[in-house]
Amino acid sequence: MMRRLRDHSLGLVFGLLFLLALVGQAFAGHADFNARQLTEGLPPVSLGRYLTSASFAVDVAENWQSEYLQFFLFIMVTVWLVQKGSPESKPLDKAGGESDQEQHVGRYARDDSPAWAKASGWRLGVYSNSLGIVMGTIFLLAWLAQSVAGVAAYNEQQLSQLQDPVSWAAYLLEPDFWNRTLQNWQSELLAVASMAILSIYLRQRGSPESKPVGTAHDVTGVES
Amino acid sequence: MPVFHRSLAAVMLAAAAMAACSGCVGQSDGAATAVKHLSTALTAGDGAAVCAILAPDTRLAVAESTGTSCPEAISDQGLTPPGAIRAVDVYGQWARVVTEHDTVFLAAFGAGWKVVAAGCRSRGERPYDCRVQAG
Numbered sequence: 441m442m443r444r445l446r447d448h449s450l451g452l453v454f455g456l457l458f459l460l461a462l463v464g465q466a467f468a469g470h471a472d473f474n475a476r477q478l479t480e481g482l483p484p485v486s487l488g489r490y491l492t493s494a495s496f497a498v499d500v501a502e503n504w505q506s507e508y509l510q511f512f513l514f515i516m517v518t519v520w521l522v523q524k525g526s527p528e529s530k531p532l533d534k535a536g537g538e539s540d541q542e543q544h545v546g547r548y549a550r551d552d553s554p555a556w557a558k559a560s561g562w563r564l565g566v567y568s569n570s571l572g573i574v575m576g577t578i579f580l581l582a583w584l585a586q587s588v589a590g591v592a593a594y595n596e597q598q599l600s601q602l603q604d605p606v607s608w609a610a611y612l613l614e615p616d617f618w619n620r621t622l623q624n625w626q627s628e629l630l631a632v633a634s635m636a637i638l639s640i641y642l643r644q645r646g647s648p649e650s651k652p653v654g655t656a657h658d659v660t661g662v663e664s
Numbered sequence: 665m666p667v668f669h670r671s672l673a674a675v676m677l678a679a680a681a682m683a684a685c686s687g688c689v690g691q692s693d694g695a696a697t698a699v700k701h702l703s704t705a706l707t708a709g710d711g712a713a714v715c716a717i718l719a720p721d722t723r724l725a726v727a728e729s730t731g732t733s734c735p736e737a738i739s740d741q742g743l744t745p746p747g748a749i750r751a752v753d754v755y756g757q758w759a760r761v762v763t764e765h766d767t768v769f770l771a772a773f774g775a776g777w778k779v780v781a782a783g784c785r786s787r788g789e790r791p792y793d794c795r796v797q798a799g
Contacts, residue, residue, distance in 0.1 A: 477757070480771075481719065481720060481721035481798055482719075482757060482771050482772070482773070483773055483774055485757070493756055494755070494756055495756070592755050592756065593755075593756070595753070595755040595758075596755040596756035596757065596758050598755075599753070599755055599758035599759065599760050599769060600757075600758050600771075601791050602769055602780075602781055602784065602791040602792040602794060602797065603789075603790075603791050603792070604760070604786070605753050605755060605760065
């Protein structure tokens with residue numbers, strides 16, 4: 441049991457931290473929402489009502505979409521773009537989709553390769569891009585969720601200010617939608633760029649995200 | 665870059681759709697009913713009944729406008745019966761009911777929908793100008 445927990449500790453710990461952070465956001469957001477309710481002369485709402493509100497949904501979704509966009513872009517862009525000296529980059533001469541032999545697919549598949557890696561045609565094509573497809577799909581769904589919840593939250597604010605609500609299509613052109621979107625995108629892109637560059641010169645002993653401490657700065661695509 | 669992620673996007677989308685429930689039948693009915701009660705009270709000239717439909721801050725603003733009680737002051741506000749309901753928009757705790765002669769803004773309270781502003785005239789991008797609203 442302990443062995444199994446240890447072998448999956450990375451996913452389990454981050455999953456647990458995610459749930460704790462989400463619960464924390466729910467309580468903090470509920471308190472903030474009710475503070476605004478009182479300011480507007482309205483009664484406070486229950487935690488359950490807040491958790492099904494557009495306000496909570498848009499706050500969650502806008503962060504989710506940007507995180508999944510970050511990883512989707514990182515997964516896809518690093519196929520073709522390289523960064524000399526960065527452990528986040530492939531070796532400089534490996535840019536592109538690489539050969540079947542290097543990817544262990546088709547007739548180069550190994551005995552323990554996933555079934556669809558041994559296949560050919562559409563199954564191999566889908567499986568070869570499955571990580572990007574899933575991350576990209578989650579990004580699009582989360583962004584859609586942000587827009588759907590966002591227009592409801594925006595219209596709630598509009599009505600509280602005695603102004604007309606807007607349609608979903610009109611909301612996609614509103615500054616509120618793009619402000620929520622871009623403020624998240626810029627921070628994610630900064631974090632990726634920082635990681636790619638700083639990891640050239642800085643080390644974290646034992647971390648697979650870092651080069652071994654003694655590895656030269658100009659060595660590319662080497663992780664601990 | 666080994667990263668372990670779990671997908672909850674479908675749940676998120678469902679939650680967003682639920683949260684974005686605009687014009688949901690029960691909510692719309694409640695807001696529309698409140699406006700019908702307002703119309704009935706205004707038609708009958710029943711100031712106490714009109715004030716009972718107003719939100720607390722709006723009731724207070726009406727009373728303070730003349731230095732008397734809300735039922736006494738409401739007749740001086742120039743409110744007329746809003747007429748037939750044409751559209752109802754509900755978003756979270758707020759609703760807008762567009763009628764034949766008026767636009768009414770309402771908010772959800774424990775006892776149901778209360779009128780926050782009535783006798784409202786559109787000013788385009790700026791907030792509606794209302795005969796009755798919270799201070």
